[in-house]
Amino acid sequence: MNRASVSAAPTSSAKPIPAPAGFTKITQVSGQTVFLIPGNNNPGTAICPEGTTIIGGGYKFNDPWSPLVPPSVVKSYAFNNQWIVWGINAGAGAANASFTVYAYCIS
Numbered sequence: 001m002n003r004a005s006v007s008a009a010p011t012s013s014a015k016p017i018p019a020p021a022g023f024t025k026i027t028q029v030s031g032q033t034v035f036l037i038p039g040n041n042n043p044g045t046a047i048c049p050e051g052t053t054i055i056g057g058g059y060k061f062n063d064p065w066s067p068l069v070p071p072s073v074v075k076s077y078a079f080n081n082q083w084i085v086w087g088i089n090a091g092a093g094a095a096n097a098s099f100t101v102y103a104y105c106i107s
Contacts, residue, residue, distance in 0.1 A: 023106040027052065031101035033062065036071055036089035038096065047082040048105035057083025057103040066095035073099075081105075 027049070034044035048054045057078060065071055071094070075086040083103040089096075 023053075025107050026055070027105045027107065029103045029105055031083075031103070033098050033100050034085075034087060036087050036097045036099070038089055038091075038094035041074065041086060041088040041090070043084055043086050044099060044101040045082050045084050046101040046103035048103050052081075052105035052107040054078050054081050054083060055104050055106050057085075057101065059085040059087070059099050059101050061087075062098045062100060064095065065089075065097035066093055069094040071097040071099070 029046045029048060031044050031046035034042050036042055044059070046057060057076070059073060059076060061071055069091040071087055071089040073085055074088050075084070077084055083101055085099065085101045087097075087099050
């Protein structure tokens with residue numbers, strides 16, 4: 001191998017590439033607990049703080065609930081910088097249930 005053809009190492013004049021401008025932080029926001037009695041449906045929301053932008057969201061059912069007739073979600077979506085989830089607890093044998101909504105916000 002001819003060593004003359006190998007590229008030279010970077011010189012001390014090399015400069016780091018600056019970080020891209022824009023969003024630099026993701027924050028998870030939790031909404032209040034939403035309670036679902038049997039046969040009911042309710043919405044829950046998690047709202048991004050002012051100066052942030054929503055990029056996604058979700059929910060988590062809290063224990064306990066009936067393992068035979070678990071609660072479900074009929075809608076989960078972003079609207080006006082908040083995440084909205086509609087939970088339903090229908091069916092014979094359903095037990096009290098609850099869920100929490102989460103929003104993911106960037107700034």
